[in-house]
Amino acid sequence: MTDQALLQVKQISKLYQPNKGCQNISFDLYPGEVLGIVGESGSGKSTLLRVISGREQPDVGEVLYRDRNQQVHSLFQVSESKRRHLLRSELGVVHQHPLDGLRPRVSAGGNIGERLMAVGSRHYGDIRARASQWLADVEIDIDRIDDTPLTYSGGMQQRLQIARNLVTEPSLIFMDEPTGGLDVSVQAKLLDLMRRLVQELNLAVIIVTHDLGVARLLADRLVVMKNSEIVETGLTDQVLDDPQHAYTQLLVSSVLQQ
Amino acid sequence: MTDQAYNYAYLDEQTKRMLRRSILKAVAIPGFQIPFASREMPMPYGWGTGGMQVTCAVIGKQDTLKVIDQGADDTTNAVSIRKFFQTLAQAKTTEVTSEASIIQTRHRIPESPLQAGQILVYQVPIPEPLRFIEPRETETRLMHALQEYGVMHVKLYEDIARYGHIATAYAYPVKVNAHYIMDPSPIPKFDNPKMHQSPALQLFGAGREKRIYAIPPYTQVSSLDFEDHPFEVQSWDEPCAICGAQDSFLDEVVLDDRGTRQFICSDTDYCRQQQEANRD
Numbered sequence: 292m293t294d295q296a297l298l299q300v301k302q303i304s305k306l307y308q309p310n311k312g313c314q315n316i317s318f319d320l321y322p323g324e325v326l327g328i329v330g331e332s333g334s335g336k337s338t339l340l341r342v343i344s345g346r347e348q349p350d351v352g353e354v355l356y357r358d359r360n361q362q363v364h365s366l367f368q369v370s371e372s373k374r375r376h377l378l379r380s381e382l383g384v385v386h387q388h389p390l391d392g393l394r395p396r397v398s399a400g401g402n403i404g405e406r407l408m409a410v411g412s413r414h415y416g417d418i419r420a421r422a423s424q425w426l427a428d429v430e431i432d433i434d435r436i437d438d439t440p441l442t443y444s445g446g447m448q449q450r451l452q453i454a455r456n457l458v459t460e461p462s463l464i465f466m467d468e469p470t471g472g473l474d475v476s477v478q479a480k481l482l483d484l485m486r487r488l489v490q491e492l493n494l495a496v497i498i499v500t501h502d503l504g505v506a507r508l509l510a511d512r513l514v515v516m517k518n519s520e521i522v523e524t525g526l527t528d529q530v531l532d533d534p535q536h537a538y539t540q541l542l543v544s545s546v547l548q549q
Numbered sequence: 550m551t552d553q554a555y556n557y558a559y560l561d562e563q564t565k566r567m568l569r570r571s572i573l574k575a576v577a578i579p580g581f582q583i584p585f586a587s588r589e590m591p592m593p594y595g596w597g598t599g600g601m602q603v604t605c606a607v608i609g610k611q612d613t614l615k616v617i618d619q620g621a622d623d624t625t626n627a628v629s630i631r632k633f634f635q636t637l638a639q640a641k642t643t644e645v646t647s648e649a650s651i652i653q654t655r656h657r658i659p660e661s662p663l664q665a666g667q668i669l670v671y672q673v674p675i676p677e678p679l680r681f682i683e684p685r686e687t688e689t690r691l692m693h694a695l696q697e698y699g700v701m702h703v704k705l706y707e708d709i710a711r712y713g714h715i716a717t718a719y720a721y722p723v724k725v726n727a728h729y730i731m732d733p734s735p736i737p738k739f740d741n742p743k744m745h746q747s748p749a750l751q752l753f754g755a756g757r758e759k760r761i762y763a764i765p766p767y768t769q770v771s772s773l774d775f776e777d778h779p780f781e782v783q784s785w786d787e788p789c790a791i792c793g794a795q796d797s798f799l800d801e802v803v804l805d806d807r808g809t810r811q812f813i814c815s816d817t818d819y820c821r822q823q824q825e826a827n828r829d
Binding site: 371372375379394397398400401404405406408409410413414415416418419436437 | 696
């Protein structure tokens with residue numbers, strides 16, 4: 292069962308103008324796998340992420356998602372209600388700016404509980420217990436459960452956003468530059484946390500980043516994008532240690548060496 | 550004079566037809582907000598222009614109108630709206646709930662049970678219950694269509710987290726006919742149970758927001774809650790200071806500048822009835 296792909300991306304194109312956006316993108320993602328998408332600014336990484344996470348209709352192509360009951364759904368052919376239900380329960384999106392994915396004026400507990408309530412949880416005690424547990428899991432002090440995200444630091448907001456997404460135990464999480472805008476020590480802590488969660492929950496992750504360090508630490512496999520197309524793909528170590536495409540070579544060599 | 554100056558019930562016939570079409574749609578889809586072309590009324594938004602337009606559309610010469618504001622028949626808003634319809638619709642008016650065929654209200658549902666054939670018209674300030682969390686109209690419509698109502702419970706969750714109980718005391722969200730979540734306008738949650746399976750037709754008009762919605766007679770209306778924090782209405786430790794009623798919604802009235810206060814019925818008609826019953 293596990294050898295069946297969780298997400299199949301087939302010939303996706305979404306162009307805003309020639310070579311702006313993403314085109315001819317195909318890949319498979321397997322349960323528990325972490326896929327990194329790297330590339331320069333404007334190469335179409337975020338567009339691709341929006342499309343494969345069901346938030347933006349592609350011009351052509353298909354995204355197939357295999358749900359927990361082993362049923363395969365084409366994200367853009369199922370009804371809107373089904374798609375949104377999948378997005379709320381089995382998929383998750385972690386935005387680059389945490390406040391895009393949080394409700395700033397709702398307490399942390401409410402933020403985590405929202406997804407539970409959206410899928411039908413109606414017991415306050417249970418919701419609160421699960422929220423507390425998730426706060427502990429992402430290393431946020433339990434005393435802060437009734438504070439709003441606006442009073443949190445950037446790193447805490449990002450961890451809260453991750454907790455909010457993970458509370459419904461999704462099988463696949465989309466992350467758009469989750470460590471952007473955080474200082475290096477907070478980044479390291481967040482990466483540690485994500486690596487632990489990914490292993491514990493057997494979570495599949497698609498992570499968009501321009502930081503090769505993040506990619507090397509988290510991703511099993513890498514996709515390199517340039518000018519809206521995939522130029523190279525392979526195991527992370529393979530791509531980073533032996534880059535084949537000229538752009539990947541440039542990307543790898545431009546990282547500061549210790 | 551008024552015969553010449555204004556059409557019957559102030560609005561012209563085409564406008565009333567437009568309003569009636571919206572009302573019919575609203576009745577057909579309980580709890581769903583129907584957009585309508587709200588007109589300028591001779592008073593400011595927020596004073597009941599939506600309710601007044603609905604009343605204009607449904608009132609006829611055989612109708613008897615009762616207007617209440619905060620449950621009272623004798624407050625400024627109630628008095629002027631009643632006079633408006635006396636003048637422009639030659640309507641009979643009453644203060645007795647059971648005698649009225651149309652009751653226009655703000656904030657309260659009368660204590661005396663409503664009967665089949667009566668119409669209760671609400672003046673609604675903000676018809677969209679999801680607005681507090683989602684400012685986009687396109688998005689709230691989609692949320693209604695797909696019944697994405699998880700966020701409504703977030704509001705109740707926040708209440709319990711902050712105050713230890715559901716502190717929302719008015720405009721308490723309800724689910725109508727097991728589908729649409731509806732804002733019952735600023736009535737106290739004390740009145741929410743009266744909407745459930747009510748024999749009267751309930752019409753809601755929001756003039757500024759240009760929305761009409763309805764609860765047809767005998768419709769299921771349930772208030773949102775949590776399993777471990779069930780919905781409950783307000784209660785008071787003392788009876789009404791005037792009539793002694795123990796089952797009505799009480800207003801706190803400050804009597805002097807030394808902190809003396811008493812609780813009296815907010816429904817003036819009900820209070821009068823109780824006093825008469827006590828006298829007999």
